[in-house]
Amino acid sequence: xxxxxxxxxxxxxxxxxxxxxxxxxxxxxxxxxxxxxxxxxxxxxxxxxxxxxxxxxxxxxxxxxxxxxxxxxxxxxxxxxxxxxxxxxxxxxxxxxxxxxxxxxxxxxxxxxxxxxxxxxxxxxxxxxxxxxxxxxxxxxxxxxxxxxxxxxxxxxxxxxxxxxxxxxxxxxxxxxxxxxxxxxxxxxxxxxxxxxxxxxxxxxxxxxxxxxxxxxxxxxxxxxxxxxxxxxxxxxxxxxxxxxxxxxxxxxxxxxxxxxxxxxxxxxxxxxxxxxxxxxxxxxxxxxxxxxxxxxxxxxxxxxxxxxxxxx
Amino acid sequence: xxxxxxxxxxxxxxxxxxxxxxxxxxxxxxxxxxxxxxxxxxxxxxxxxxxxxxxxxxxxxxxxxxxxxxxxxxxxxxxxxxxxxxxxxxxxxxxxxxxxxxxx
Amino acid sequence: xxxxxxxxxxxxxxxxxxxxxxxxxxxxxxxxxxxxxxxxxxxxxxxxxxxxxxxxxxxxxxxxxxxxxxxxxxxxxxxxxxxxxxxxxxxxxxxxxxxxxxxxxxxxxxxxxxxxxxxxxxxxxxxxxxxxxxxxxxxxxxxxxxxxxxxxxxxxxxxxxxxxxxxxxxxxxxxxxxxxxxxxxxxxxxxxxxxxxxxxxxxxxxxxxxxxxxxxxxxxxxxxxxxxxxxxxxxxxxxxxxxxxxxxxxxxxxxxxxxxxxxxxxxxxxxxxxxxxxxxxx
Numbered sequence: 001x002x003x004x005x006x007x008x009x010x011x012x013x014x015x016x017x018x019x020x021x022x023x024x025x026x027x028x029x030x031x032x033x034x035x036x037x038x039x040x041x042x043x044x045x046x047x048x049x050x051x052x053x054x055x056x057x058x059x060x061x062x063x064x065x066x067x068x069x070x071x072x073x074x075x076x077x078x079x080x081x082x083x084x085x086x087x088x089x090x091x092x093x094x095x096x097x098x099x100x101x102x103x104x105x106x107x108x109x110x111x112x113x114x115x116x117x118x119x120x121x122x123x124x125x126x127x128x129x130x131x132x133x134x135x136x137x138x139x140x141x142x143x144x145x146x147x148x149x150x151x152x153x154x155x156x157x158x159x160x161x162x163x164x165x166x167x168x169x170x171x172x173x174x175x176x177x178x179x180x181x182x183x184x185x186x187x188x189x190x191x192x193x194x195x196x197x198x199x200x201x202x203x204x205x206x207x208x209x210x211x212x213x214x215x216x217x218x219x220x221x222x223x224x225x226x227x228x229x230x231x232x233x234x235x236x237x238x239x240x241x242x243x244x245x246x247x248x249x250x251x252x253x254x255x256x257x258x259x260x261x262x263x264x265x266x267x268x269x270x271x272x273x274x275x276x277x278x279x280x281x282x283x284x285x286x287x288x289x290x291x292x293x294x295x296x297x298x299x300x301x302x303x304x305x306x307x308x309x310x311x312x313x
Numbered sequence: 314x315x316x317x318x319x320x321x322x323x324x325x326x327x328x329x330x331x332x333x334x335x336x337x338x339x340x341x342x343x344x345x346x347x348x349x350x351x352x353x354x355x356x357x358x359x360x361x362x363x364x365x366x367x368x369x370x371x372x373x374x375x376x377x378x379x380x381x382x383x384x385x386x387x388x389x390x391x392x393x394x395x396x397x398x399x400x401x402x403x404x405x406x407x408x409x410x411x412x413x414x415x416x417x
Numbered sequence: 418x419x420x421x422x423x424x425x426x427x428x429x430x431x432x433x434x435x436x437x438x439x440x441x442x443x444x445x446x447x448x449x450x451x452x453x454x455x456x457x458x459x460x461x462x463x464x465x466x467x468x469x470x471x472x473x474x475x476x477x478x479x480x481x482x483x484x485x486x487x488x489x490x491x492x493x494x495x496x497x498x499x500x501x502x503x504x505x506x507x508x509x510x511x512x513x514x515x516x517x518x519x520x521x522x523x524x525x526x527x528x529x530x531x532x533x534x535x536x537x538x539x540x541x542x543x544x545x546x547x548x549x550x551x552x553x554x555x556x557x558x559x560x561x562x563x564x565x566x567x568x569x570x571x572x573x574x575x576x577x578x579x580x581x582x583x584x585x586x587x588x589x590x591x592x593x594x595x596x597x598x599x600x601x602x603x604x605x606x607x608x609x610x611x612x613x614x615x616x617x618x619x620x621x622x623x624x625x626x627x628x629x630x631x632x633x634x635x636x637x638x639x640x641x642x643x644x645x646x647x648x649x650x651x652x653x654x655x656x657x658x659x660x661x662x663x664x665x666x667x668x669x670x671x672x673x674x675x676x677x678x679x680x681x682x683x684x685x686x687x688x689x690x691x692x693x694x695x696x697x698x699x
Contacts, residue, residue, distance in 0.1 A: 013325020016358075018358060048459050053679065055692070056496060056683075056693065058691075058694040061476055062385040064459065064475055064476050065385055071468045072465075075466065126397060129397070132399075133398075133402070141325050151403050152403055152407065153403070155401075159396060159400065162391070162393045163392075167692060171686070174687060175686055178686075227397040286460070289521025293467075295580075376562065380559075381481065381483075381559065383480065384694070385694050
């Protein structure tokens with residue numbers, strides 16, 4: 001199949017490992033899914049200290065289950081990416097370790113205290129869920145299948161995050177203040193989750209033409225703000241003055257892009273943001289420390305890739 | 314030699330188990346399977362897998378999902394209304410899955 | 418969390434109450450602290466699949482701790498009393514469960530879960546006919562999750578032992594952990610322990626459980642070519658034990674930092690209650 005045929009046929013779940021797809025498609029899909037998988041791992045890495053720091057047994061159980069789910073999502077997604085035949089899971093995890101693998105901006109920032117949890121576990125997860133729901137209609141079938149499973153599990157995550165936020169928002173004055181502080185700090189990063197507006201995004205056009213992406217950054221950001229601005233207000237969070245957000249009559253939003261720190265965003269995108277580098281290295285060390293185990297068990301087990309479909313797809 | 318056969322109805326859907334065929338090797342299994350399992354029912358793709366390569370673990374030997382209360386894994390444990398549309402869809406799928414777990 | 422209406426706490430005299438509580442603290446604290454350590458492997462295990470598996474074991478053990486602590490609530494304690502506001506020197510867990518993991522030391526995780534799960538199997542068996550109904554009622558639910566734990570540990574032992582590097586690391590883990598594992602069978606207090614057995618809250622004494630455990634784990638480890646650090650005749654003396662046995666409240670410094678970590682949010686937020694998400698266990 002050449003790229004024109006791909007564009008013509010592109011539709012929900014249209015392509016699978018049995019199709020002879022041009023390298024351009026397979027590379028674009030790999031880049032997108034690898035980014036997604038990496039983000040699951042780094043999100044889990046960011047949240048894992050709070051399994052221990054959860055202030056009750058039930059919260060601890062929920063946190064452990066959530067982090068476990070995210071590693072499971074990484075497993076689904078690396079497999080969906082691997083089945084494109086460009087990179088093995090091991091290569092992708094190695095790239096994540098050596099700083100070449102990219103992941104979501106929000107997971108580069110360290111998290112210090114419990115009041116920051118809802119920023120990730122409610123807003124960022126909510127934003128991710130918004131995007132993921134649209135990816136059930138992506139053109140790479142194994143990716144769409146991964147989305148079915150991920151979206152199934154993810155609902156618990158967002159509700160768990162909101163439950164923690166509600167508890168803080170209705171808690172002591174100190175808790176409410178900590179929550180507002182966290183929100184002030186994280187809100188611009190959360191807005192940046194969807195990336196720059198469409199005219200600045202580099203990868204969108206091709207990904208849309210071949211059906212990998214089904215909605216634009218702007219559409220997704222609008223949909224997110226529609227759902228989550230009212231939620232923030234409901235919990236008495238004061239929306240920071242910047243970035244300025246204008247609500248149009250048709251229910252869409254316009255963000256004053258100049259109010260956001262795009263230098264920081266693109267520094268992060270290159271994996272050069274200092275706190276994030278520490279997180280990448282921390283995870284890399286952990287991965288390296290257990291390499292001996294993989295060597296001990298994986299002697300004759302090569303991951304399957306390329307055009308042979310397997311049941312794991 | 315027995316081969317398990319999995320059929321996908323349409324592009325984008327899952328391969329689900331639909332039966333098996335006796336065949337001496339993979340090539341013959343594919344030939345037989347497309348007639349036995351693909352000639353009448355709508356079929357976009359078939360997988361054939363040697364039966365002996367299929368590992369099984371069933372409810373007799375393990376308790377899937379555990380035996381102690383793990384409701385913290387389910388969105389139904391969190392009393393939040395109303396969630397975003399896609400969160401609600403997931404919550405509904407989970408509620409359904411939890412009902413089915415209860416039935417089994 | 419509070420337990421069943423039929424809890425027979427009122428039928429116990431003071432000595433009996435103390436005995437049941439000691440038994441429940443041993444059980445709950447072991448599970449809780451072991452699970453805390455197991456969760457350290459989340460996002461750090463050798464592969465994504467093994468990460469999920471060990472996370473699940475951690476959640477199982479934490480769920481078991483929840484079941485045992487729930488029975489202590491019948492004695493008038495709430496979750497903050499039992500965990501977040503409890504004096505760390507009153508925790509009764511074995512010191513094996515509080516040992517931190519060295520980064521990457523998967524062989525420790527495997528040997529530790531193996532030694533622990535065999536012990537847990539035996540002690541659950543000795544609780545099946547407990548004269549204290551609420552304990553007896555919860556044993557079955559826990560046992561059916563333990564089967565997976567043991568199978569998991571033994572499968573890994575098998576894989577690692579067949580690799581030279583794995584074998585060497587397993588041996589180091591056995592050498593380090595074995596003395597601490599022996600504390601699993603130490604009494605919280607000899608007098609109270611005698612009452613636990615006399616009243617048949619647990620139907621086997623600790624030394625018999627310990628012997629059974631040895632006759633189980635020693636040949637198994639030896640079958641993998643591992644040396645077990647005990648004397649030729651297999652007898653255990655107090656010289657084989659580490660300085661801190663945990664059961665009596667005497668712990669290592671690692672416990673203090675673990676305690677500080679898991680209570681940190683609770684203290685920082687000035688909480689006085691612990692949120693529950695699930696219904697009372699039964």
